[in-house]
Amino acid sequence: MSTATLTPVKPNAKKPATPETATPHKHLDFNRITDEQFLVAAEHMKLEKEIQMLLRTPYRELIVQIPVRMDDGRLELFHGYRVQHNAVRGPYKGGLRFHHEVDLNEVRSLAALMTWKTALVDIPFGGAKGGVTCDPTKMSRKELQGLTRGLTQKIDMVLGVHRDIPAPDVNTNAQVMAWIMDEYGKKHGYTPAIVTGKPVNLGGSLGREEATGRGTTIITREACKAFKIDLKKSTVAVQGFGNVGSWASRFIHELGAIVTAVSDVKGGIFNGHGLDIPKLVEHCKKTGSVVDFPGSKPISNDELLTLDVDILIPAALGGVIDRNNVSQVKARMIVEAGNSPITPRADDSLRKRNVIVVPDILTNAGGVTVSYFEWVQNLQQVRWELDHVNAQLEKKMVSAWDSVYRVHTEQKLPLRIAAYVVSLGRVAEATRQRF
Ligand code: GLU
Numbered sequence: 001m002s003t004a005t006l007t008p009v010k011p012n013a014k015k016p017a018t019p020e021t022a023t024p025h026k027h028l029d030f031n032r033i034t035d036e037q038f039l040v041a042a043e044h045m046k047l048e049k050e051i052q053m054l055l056r057t058p059y060r061e062l063i064v065q066i067p068v069r070m071d072d073g074r075l076e077l078f079h080g081y082r083v084q085h086n087a088v089r090g091p092y093k094g095g096l097r098f099h100h101e102v103d104l105n106e107v108r109s110l111a112a113l114m115t116w117k118t119a120l121v122d123i124p125f126g127g128a129k130g131g132v133t134c135d136p137t138k139m140s141r142k143e144l145q146g147l148t149r150g151l152t153q154k155i156d157m158v159l160g161v162h163r164d165i166p167a168p169d170v171n172t173n174a175q176v177m178a179w180i181m182d183e184y185g186k187k188h189g190y191t192p193a194i195v196t197g198k199p200v201n202l203g204g205s206l207g208r209e210e211a212t213g214r215g216t217t218i219i220t221r222e223a224c225k226a227f228k229i230d231l232k233k234s235t236v237a238v239q240g241f242g243n244v245g246s247w248a249s250r251f252i253h254e255l256g257a258i259v260t261a262v263s264d265v266k267g268g269i270f271n272g273h274g275l276d277i278p279k280l281v282e283h284c285k286k287t288g289s290v291v292d293f294p295g296s297k298p299i300s301n302d303e304l305l306t307l308d309v310d311i312l313i314p315a316a317l318g319g320v321i322d323r324n325n326v327s328q329v330k331a332r333m334i335v336e337a338g339n340s341p342i343t344p345r346a347d348d349s350l351r352k353r354n355v356i357v358v359p360d361i362l363t364n365a366g367g368v369t370v371s372y373f374e375w376v377q378n379l380q381q382v383r384w385e386l387d388h389v390n391a392q393l394e395k396k397m398v399s400a401w402d403s404v405y406r407v408h409t410e411q412k413l414p415l416r417i418a419a420y421v422v423s424l425g426r427v428a429e430a431t432r433q434r435f
Contacts, residue, residue, distance in 0.1 A: 028319040028343065030109035036344055038112070041420030044413065051428050058085040058111055059092075063104060064154035066132065068146045080132040080151045082158055082166075085111035087126035088430040091162050093118055093368060094128040095169025095197075096151070096176070098144075099317075102131035106318070110169075113339055114368070116423040117361045121400045123372040128164050130155065136171045148176050152183040159184065161193040161379070167371050168197040170317070173243070174209065178202050193378035196371035205374035207389035208367075213247020214390070215366015216337045218397040220248075220311065221255060223333065223358050226405055232256035235274075235309040237331070239263050239301060240316030241290050244337050244364065246281060248313060253277035257311070261304050262290050268304045269296035305329060314341035321346045329355070336360040351414055359416035361423065362404055369396045 035056060042052050066078040081104055084092040094114035097107075107129045115127025132151055136144060158164055168177060177195040181202065184194045192203035200206060207214070224231040236257045238245045241264040253259050258274035266289040269275065275296060283293050291298065305312065305325060312331035314320050318340035321329060326346035333356040336342065340360060342350070350357055373389055384392075400422075407418035 028322075030106045030318055030340055031112075033340055033344055034109045034112050037416060037420060038424070041417050041424055044411075044417065045421055045424060045428075047424060047428055051431055054431060055086060055115075055424070055427060058083050058108055059087065060084045060158065061104065061108065062155055062158055064151070066147060066150035066154060068143060068150060070143055071140050078132050078134050078147060078150075080130065080154060081107045082130040082155045082164070083107045083111040083128060084158065084164055085127040085129075086115040086427060088427060088434055089119060090124035090126055091160070092128035092164035093125035093167070093371065094130070095167045095367075096172050096180075097129075097131040097169040098134050098136040098147075098171040098176075099131065100133060100135040101317075102133045107131050110339055113361055115427060116420060117365045117368055118372075119423040119426040120361055120404070120419055121365045121369045121396045122426070123369060123396070125165075125368070125372060128166075129169070130166060131169070144176070145179055148179040149183045152180045156184065156187065159194060161191060161375075165193065165371075165375060166195050167368070168243070170242070173197075174199040174204060177204075193375050196374040197367075198374070203374075203378050205370055205377055205384065205389060206386040207393070208370045208374055209243065210247040210251075211370035211389075211393060212244045212337070212364050212367035213249075214251055214393060215369065215397050216244065216248040216313065216315070216335060216363050217251035217255065218366070218394060219358060219363045219401055220252060220313070220335050222398060222401040222405075223335065223356065224311075226401075227333065227356055229310065229333065234258065234311050235260045236311045236313060237261040237304050237307045237309045238313045238315055238337075239268075239304050239320065239341075240314065240338060241284060242315070244367075245313070245315035246284070248315060248337055249277050250281065252313075260309060261299060261307055263299070263301045263304045264290050267291045268299040268301055269293050270299045270304075270307070271296045307331075311335060313337050316341070319343055321350075323349070326350060331355065333358065336363050339364065347414075347416070357414065357416060359419045362400055362415070362419045365400060366393055366397055369393055 062082045064080045066080050070076050110129035118125040177198045180195045198204035234257050236259045238249045241262050261270040306328040308330045310332050312334045315337035320341045322343040323345045326349045335358045403422045404419045407421050
């Protein structure tokens with residue numbers, strides 16, 4: 001018997017006036033943050049109130065309990081979430097994250113971001129997100145597999161190749177997707193298109209693993225061109241050396257930029273002359289962290305954010321640049337590779353100082369774009385060559401950048417709001433056509 005419960009969706013009424021507090025970022029009201037960004041764009045566009053009402057709340061929220069028999073014999077109870085925000089342009093699409101700070105409110109915000117992201121790169125998907133509140137770093141492979149299979153069984157009724165297609169996110173990867181596909185297949189038969197970001201051997205797309213980092217690099221390159229920043233002479237700091245940060249560092253390094261600092265959960269490293277990224281990747285594979293990389297100086301994650309660099313790429317969790325540290329941020333351009341790394345108050349302050357902020361829904365849309373290519377390949381049972389995947393990704397990202405930059409210059413809007421204007425326009429149009 002399923003233990004899933006469908007919860008009613010409450011509108012974003014009666015929220016505190018400001019989403020930002022002085023507390024650590026885990027207490028940030030992420031949903032309020034994305035809602036505030038949405039409203040600025042919606043009001044600018046004079047979007048009909050009816051459409052605003054539909055787009056401000058998710059379609060469906062599912063909270064499930066997932067009991068897992070742990071290795072020591074204990075039964076531990078986890079909570080899992082799947083929020084489906086909007087599907088007027090296509091099936092719900094978005095990642096699953098495993099993290100101890102995951103809660104419904106954060107997942108709700110991330111689900112909405114997915115709707116704007118898929119619309120921005122113009123792929124036929126809506127937006128969803130899911131997660132489990134857990135600490136995967138303290139779990140064995142067997143426990144993680146049990147958790148993933150449990151989650152799949154409990155959210156099965158809202159998934160589907162043409163309904164909702166999960167993917168990797170923070171602390172989930174191709175292996176987790178393989179377990180989901182396998183578990184889903186037990187009930188429904190062979191269904192590779194039920195998840196994206198699978199191992200290539202099981203129907204994953206070539207180029208999917210590095211797609212978010214590649215997309216981030218394409219957007220950084222385009223932004224530098226537009227704002228006349230010489231990327232080859234630029235220094236770059238990257239916070240987060242997970243899937244997104246490590247690939248973005250590699251590609252940006254390949255374009256000739258000087259990556260002077262990177263960090264992960266264990267700490268950061270700095271070398272003013274630039275880090276040898278390919279060697280660092282090797283070091284990371286061997287030791288599991290960037291720390292103690294020969295020839296580098298240790299720095300903290302907080303110090304990395306305030307380094308004197310041309311380009312700062314936060315590629316980790318949300319809310320890392322807030323009102324407390326924003327005045328010390330020295331970068332000329334911030335490229336948001338992670339979701340919601342800048343709080344609204346920090347965003348205002350950066351805008352006043354003319355710091356260029358390239359928004360998350362544009363920067364990190366490369367991942368879901370190649371997820372779309374994977375889904376298409378699975379549905380057709382064909383395989384694309386890597387060059388083809390990369391060429392199509394390049395086209396999608398450049399075209400998204402061009403649309404955002406055009407609105408930014410023509411309507412004199414910050415890039416973030418310009419991105420929302422493009423996305424909202426597309427989602428609103430599809431909504432009107434369906435109603
Ligand atoms: N988790 C990624 C994101 O936030 C990818 C989602 C997907 O591929 O569906 O964009």
